Amino acid sequence: MGFIQALGFLGLLAIPIIILIYILKSKYVSKPVSSTFIWKRSLKYVKNRLPINFVFSLLLVLQILAVILATLALTRPTIIPFTTKDTIIILDSSASMLTKNEDGKTRFELAIEEIEKESNSAGDNNKFTLITAGVEPNTQVFRTSQKVEVVSAAKDLVCGLGTADIDGALELANNVQSINPDAKILFYTDKEYYDADGVEIRSFSKESDFNVAITNLTDTYMGGKYSFNASINMYSLDGEDQETRPVDAYISLYIDGSLVSTQPVTLTSSKNTVTFTHKENLVAPNAIYYQISSLAEYQSMRITIDKITEAGNADAVINDGLLEDNQRYIFAKEGERVKILVVSSYVTMLETEGRQEADPAKTTYLITLLRNIGYSISNKTDIKSEISQVNNGGAIEGYNLYIFDGVMPDVLPDDGAVWFINPQKDPVGTSLQVSATPVKAEDLDQTLYMIPAVDTGSEAYKTITKNIGKRRNIAIGRFRPLECSDYSKYEEMFVCNNTPIIMAGREANVRVICMSFDIHDTNLHMLIDFPLLTMNMINFSLPSVVSDRSFDVGETVKFNAPVGATGLEFKYFNEEEGEFDTKDSFEATDAELDLELLGNYAITITYANGHEQTIMLPTSIPSDESDIEMRGDTVVAKEVLPGIEVKKEPMEIWPYIVMALLVILVVEWGVYYRDEF
Numbered sequence: 001m002g003f004i005q006a007l008g009f010l011g012l013l014a015i016p017i018i019i020l021i022y023i024l025k026s027k028y029v030s031k032p033v034s035s036t037f038i039w040k041r042s043l044k045y046v047k048n049r050l051p052i053n054f055v056f057s058l059l060l061v062l063q064i065l066a067v068i069l070a071t072l073a074l075t076r077p078t079i080i081p082f083t084t085k086d087t088i089i090i091l092d093s094s095a096s097m098l099t100k101n102e103d104g105k106t107r108f109e110l111a112i113e114e115i116e117k118e119s120n121s122a123g124d125n126n127k128f129t130l131i132t133a134g135v136e137p138n139t140q141v142f143r144t145s146q147k148v149e150v151v152s153a154a155k156d157l158v159c160g161l162g163t164a165d166i167d168g169a170l171e172l173a174n175n176v177q178s179i180n181p182d183a184k185i186l187f188y189t190d191k192e193y194y195d196a197d198g199v200e201i202r203s204f205s206k207e208s209d210f211n212v213a214i215t216n217l218t219d220t221y222m223g224g225k226y227s228f229n230a231s232i233n234m235y236s237l238d239g240e241d242q243e244t245r246p247v248d249a250y251i252s253l254y255i256d257g258s259l260v261s262t263q264p265v266t267l268t269s270s271k272n273t274v275t276f277t278h279k280e281n282l283v284a285p286n287a288i289y290y291q292i293s294s295l296a297e298y299q300s301m302r303i304t305i306d307k308i309t310e311a312g313n314a315d316a317v318i319n320d321g322l323l324e325d326n327q328r329y330i331f332a333k334e335g336e337r338v339k340i341l342v343v344s345s346y347v348t349m350l351e352t353e354g355r356q357e358a359d360p361a362k363t364t365y366l367i368t369l370l371r372n373i374g375y376s377i378s379n380k381t382d383i384k385s386e387i388s389q390v391n392n393g394g395a396i397e398g399y400n401l402y403i404f405d406g407v408m409p410d411v412l413p414d415d416g417a418v419w420f421i422n423p424q425k426d427p428v429g430t431s432l433q434v435s436a437t438p439v440k441a442e443d444l445d446q447t448l449y450m451i452p453a454v455d456t457g458s459e460a461y462k463t464i465t466k467n468i469g470k471r472r473n474i475a476i477g478r479f480r481p482l483e484c485s486d487y488s489k490y491e492e493m494f495v496c497n498n499t500p501i502i503m504a505g506r507e508a509n510v511r512v513i514c515m516s517f518d519i520h521d522t523n524l525h526m527l528i529d530f531p532l533l534t535m536n537m538i539n540f541s542l543p544s545v546v547s548d549r550s551f552d553v554g555e556t557v558k559f560n561a562p563v564g565a566t567g568l569e570f571k572y573f574n575e576e577e578g579e580f581d582t583k584d585s586f587e588a589t590d591a592e593l594d595l596e597l598l599g600n601y602a603i604t605i606t607y608a609n610g611h612e613q614t615i616m617l618p619t620s621i622p623s624d625e626s627d628i629e630m631r632g633d634t635v636v637a638k639e640v641l642p643g644i645e646v647k648k649e650p651m652e653i654w655p656y657i658v659m660a661l662l663v664i665l666v667v668e669w670g671v672y673y674r675d676e677f
Helices: 006-024 037-048 051-056 058-075 107-120 147-155 166-175 366-377 459-464 528-540 652-674
Strands: 077-079 083-092 125-134 137-143 182-188 193-197 200-203 208-221 225-236 247-256 258-267 271-276 290-291 302-310 312-319 327-329 338-344 349-352 355-358 381-383 401-405 417-421 432-434 448-452 474-476 482-484 490-496 499-507 510-515 556-559 565-574 579-587 590-594 599-607 612-620 633-637
Touching: 006 058, 058 652, 083 107, 107 147, 125 147, 125 166, 137 147, 137 166, 166 182, 166 528, 166 579, 193 200, 208 302, 208 448, 225 247, 225 258, 258 271, 258 290, 271 510, 290 312, 327 612, 338 366, 366 528, 417 528, 432 510, 448 499, 459 490, 459 528, 482 499, 510 528, 590 599
Parallel strands: 083 125, 083 182, 182 200, 193 633, 271 290, 338 381, 338 401, 401 417, 417 510
Antiparallel strands: 125 137, 208 225, 225 271, 247 258, 247 302, 302 312, 302 327, 349 355, 432 482, 448 474, 448 490, 490 499, 499 510, 556 590, 565 579, 565 599, 599 612
């Protein structure tokens, strides 16, 4: 119970006043009697009665009770409904929480112990919610008052090796806040934050924590030889200047599973780059450099940190708080040759030694451009020099990209991407249609310009239109309007006079681009947009199977199914057993694959011709998680949705007290009247 006007209790001062009045008040009453004998005899009993006995009279009790009720009415008492206390614990489950302190306990273990203390010390009306903030936040316990359940759930938790989705965890906490806005949020983490709104931060990092990590590993191919660069970073919270406290990290280098060398690397700052190469002149002055044998090719390279000591003292071992970031892999990039076939009506064929070859004097803007940018398309690219003028009536095969400029094949190739440039009829094997009548700028008496179509936000649109036509005018002399009977397969990339002129899409796994105008009938070949557009089209038509060569734990990698692929196996290498475990297998279509574990994944692609290709996907701890010095910017609790009734308002009971007071006053008046009259 609460009181809105506590000063109303001053009304209780009337009680001693009433009692004093009853004590001092004369109780002799003048009454006529018929005989003095009776009067004299009554004085005997009156003298024997004490005035204090009147305190217990009914009138006194009723009047004191009336004062008490009136006082309570003035204080406006309220009944506060019983409320449950809610405590929300968000536990950081990112990789940095595995950092061990000098006692050998991880930050995650210290947080689990604190959860046990917090729950055991709470009252019976306290409900706990436990949320883990890992790559994917999860609610482990929801509003339970069972302490055993909270402790048991906390002890069963395993810390992840990825990042912490704090915003997602706060979204889950909002589910409790919508029930009880007074819920307290505790964030158990290893970082300090510059700003925390509505969240109480409890950090489990210590100044003595120390970590050395390999945060990046790359290869460089130059002069037919490989070199490697590793970023090795040193982190500490003790506040000392790392320049004055160098350490030696003993690094082991493995090529294709065989140990190449083990040697100390002196780390003198927080961030160090170590180069492993066969030539000293490939290294910047004063850089950390170690020579390795000339390496023309390799399949896998691994670097590990085996030991950390004080600089120059191999016996003074320093404990590394986080061992999970002391190893990294890199796998050689496959450099398959990209074969492109250009079939153009502009090319004249010559008979040379019994075979047909394209006349080098009769070329096109596109062919010249492709030859000039060929080596930027991929690691090893071959622009096919044999350019056919016409199709011999059969199916074409064996190329990664087919370009038909002004001509049309009999069938749509099914083993590579296809470009139709200036088609004279509907592109074969597609749902695209080309108008028979071209639109000419001279007929419309206006200049026609190519501009990007309405932004659909798709990956195809972003890739093909990137940096094109933003500030320059691409003039079109004539074009054939494009249409499509199945817009689930194709979408507009560029338009001219509000009419589609470039569309892109897919037929099964075959990526198709149709450009319904002649490049020679535009100013495109005189603008920087021409090589940009061509590269964009190549990036769409020949995408990398995967976007990168190294990944973070918890990352989702997009798999682009190559043309001709029929099956896919997604596997993880189990180092303890020394073999791959198959995680999934399915038909070769575009997919997203989750890399949840630390180590090496593999994608094995099976093609229709029986060929198999394996792509390795090494995973490492995110570099930010190795940085145990990092501070967070802000962490803000989500606001409770307005309009949700979460608890009852306090109820005022003074009206009921007033009614009771009126009853007492009526009874008191009745007693007084009976006594007097």
